[in-house]
Amino acid sequence: MAICIAISLLAALLLILLAVIAIRTALFRSKQLSVSAIASWPVDIAAAAQRLSGAIQVPTVSSLEESQVDYGQLTRFREYLSAAFPRVHSSLDKQVINKHGLLYTWKGSDPAMKPILLLAHQDVVPVTEEGWTHPPFSGAIADGHIWGRGTLDDKGSLMGTLEAVEYLLNDGFKPARSVYMALGFDEEVGGREGAGKIADFLKSQGLQFEYIIDEGGAAVLGLVPGLASWVALVGTAEKGYLSLELSAEAPGGHAAQPPRQTAIGMVATAVAKLQKQPFPARLAGPAAALFEYLGPEMPFPNKMIFANLWLFRSIVKGKLAANPVTDASIRTTTAPTMFRGSPQDNILPMLATAVINFRILREDTTATVIERVKSVIGDPRIKVTPIKKNIFEPSPASSTNGWSFEILSRTIRETLPGVLVAPTLVLGRTDCTYFTGLSPCCYRFVPQRIPGDEIASLHGINERISIDSYAEMINFYIRLMQNSCG
């Protein structure tokens, strides 16, 4: 009898569980704005492609070594922009900040409206010459693409925005809301001199922006398992950045009579402990919001799983942890990157050092990371020193509820047909870091379509953008300014 009651109770509980899962799945509705694609503007895309090609041909390569930077190329680039966009340069206010930073202001007619700010950077990462189908600074136009360093990161976006402003000026558009454009010149090496100084200037003017848009996300295909659609990943937050040097000192001496553990051994043990005990996985913030936006678009059973994260959270976390890219979106990552010991093979090191790079989730801070590192290592012989040059706390997360995100989503859906919109966490860092105090709405998104197999060309070889994608990008920026400032 007791067994019968227990079985019936169990069956009833199971039914309730299944009912909850089914109801939650049924209520897990699409968050995509239902707007139709709009016709594109008659932009002369062949001429625009030529102008982007010209921009690629100016090698504005940044470098951590100041002496390696050819600042003359930035001057050339600035002159190139003036010649390529005559209306922009005769109608907008342009300020040069800290020698090469550029700040454009397109004054709106209604001073009561908060302005918007569009960011891009003029610099590119260095290249290795081998392996390119077309030379990296040729700006070749071939096979339906514009080729070269900077086409995706970030001159496509920079030029696309200016194309849109030039087009709108020629079309007689007068913004009610002011539009600012800020172009840094050292994003790839930290951004402090370019974006950093422009942000300081804007803060000194007491400005606040309705929203800010920078690079960081794009429209991707084939990156989200279970989804056959293009997905516009809009970065609503970015991870923090910290590098720690671990060091150990030892007496040194001849390698023929070593102690049981040399300074390298001590540091290596510390590194091994850190690798063995990664930071905890957390499915929260923008990483979780991504699935709120994409889950409803997925086929069964993925849809059911994401509708019921209360039940399946640990399974999902396990799946995400199995791939380094998705793993990085759910935890503070630990990456040992540099190791140094003795200068010669037969000398015991008097000093050994290792550098570990951490990319920090919002749930941690640089201080809690340092604290945890010291406790995991648990060895007073190891000195832990932050490398001061680039330390960034995780950014605040920008809202996906409200006018700004809606305008951005609407514009994406109007100008990139068939693309789903989802918030995401940006794993790297962008110039946007410097501007977060200037608006509660900082979004990291460039309206370019990057197929899965072309992602590696970012900072790699054969960087290129399809002419079709570039045309969409210009349309996006035109529409964004109409939607935001009309």
Ligand SMILES: [Zn+2]
């Ligand atoms: Zn970039």
